Amino acid sequence: MDTGTHVVMGLALGGIATIDPTVSAHPATAQAVMLGAIIGSQAPDLDTILKLRNNAQYIRNHRGITHSIPAIILWPLLISGIIHYFLPNANFFHLWIWTFIGVILHVFVDIFNAYGTQALRPFSKKWVALGVINTFDPFIFFMHIVGILLWGYGAHPGYTFLTIYLILIGYYILRFSQRRKVANAVNEKIENIEEIIISPTLRFNQWHIAVTTDRYFYVARSVNNEIVIHDTFEKCPLPESPLFNAAKKDKNVSAFLSFSPVYRWEVDDYDDHYEVRFIDLRYRSKGYYPFVAVVQLDAQLEIVSSYTGWIFSEEKLRKKLELIPN
Known part of the structure; x- marks a missing residue:
């Protein structure tokens, strides 16, 4: 939390x-x-x-x-x-x-x-x-604020918060039920599923979804148990190549790969360097995937710069990689 x-x-x-x-x-x-x-x-x-x-x-x-x-x-x-x-x-x-x-x-x-x-x-x-x-979670935070206010107005803090926590237990059970319904809806819409990652959002009836199948990654959203697929990516394992072997040695890329269970990758070949990008598919926001790891390597596959974290624009990413002045 x-x-x-x-x-x-x-x-x-x-x-x-x-x-x-x-x-x-x-x-x-x-x-x-x-x-x-x-x-x-x-x-x-x-x-x-x-x-x-x-x-x-x-x-x-x-x-x-x-x-x-x-x-x-x-x-x-x-x-x-x-x-x-x-x-x-x-x-x-x-x-x-x-x-x-x-x-x-x-x-x-x-x-x-x-x-x-x-x-x-x-x-x-x-x-x-x-x-x-x-x-x-707004509801959980709000219920605690209610309890603190009641305490301030003279209610017994022990019994007040015990009551609130009983309500919150019911809320957790409700959230589990909602998540199960989302998972069932995904299984009805997509075939050959290997893994479903469902993440809650600030909105009570909306969930982020990342699905791995035998051939594709699907990025979707559930709104009132209706599944909306935003993006579909072909499932491509990391190549066994000198470029990727060098990229995976970078500390930022290594940290990203240790944490992210579902991602895709891209390679850009420039005149004087390569850029390898890893994109976490769990956190789509307004058509953008903000959680990334990017590494740049020169022609000899030596690491020039790298970054991992949350980036919400290409310009900010370039600044982090020190390609343009800060």
Whole structure:
């Protein structure tokens, strides 16, 4: 989920913790638990700082080790230990419990996005992505804001947020049902399907769809369970050639290929260099595919420049590749 949603979830968890008799009866513990719940609900996204290094590191590692099983164990211990150092009168065990729940909740809700997490590490590096809830879901965020407002007007925070979370459980079940209907509609429209990737959008009844068949990639959209196919691309595996072998050694291309499950590729041969482009088919927006990896190689197949990430115009891409002045 997005940072804002994780913040309000941390506040909600701190509110639910007031049902814990030890928390409600001890002000220092209540203060520590609120801090633990909020910080714990944010901690796994510490890897966002990798963006400051480069996109390749971010793409390859975001929601990876920081969302793994060892991290889920270590985050609560680290956060609780720091908070307890500054609030030594707080009950450490209850502080740890609610911080642990905050970390678990963060990783758990991220699994329902299309991006997913590597939550099974170190046992598996597979991305667990259920593709049911958008990274920012307006309804989920709105329900948390309602709970915070009711809390501010004097409602009991614990029972208020428990009620809201029961509603949200029903909402998740509804989203699973909707996604299943979309998948069934795709299977009725397209033959010889090998894989369907369905991603939620901000709109309740609209979904992005990328389909792999034995011969083609289909890029589609579901609107009220009606499947609209936007693009069809012939399925072409990566060639075994010196050019592509050199391109795949680039850090940006390597990160892209480790992350993207469905993409197509293009090659442009210029007078003094080659350009190889990899295009993720999951994120079509207004007729454009913004998530790409591009590498340029000279005549000797040495890498000249490269980029991976989100680009919404060719001009900006050229700037990233340093072909025109910034």
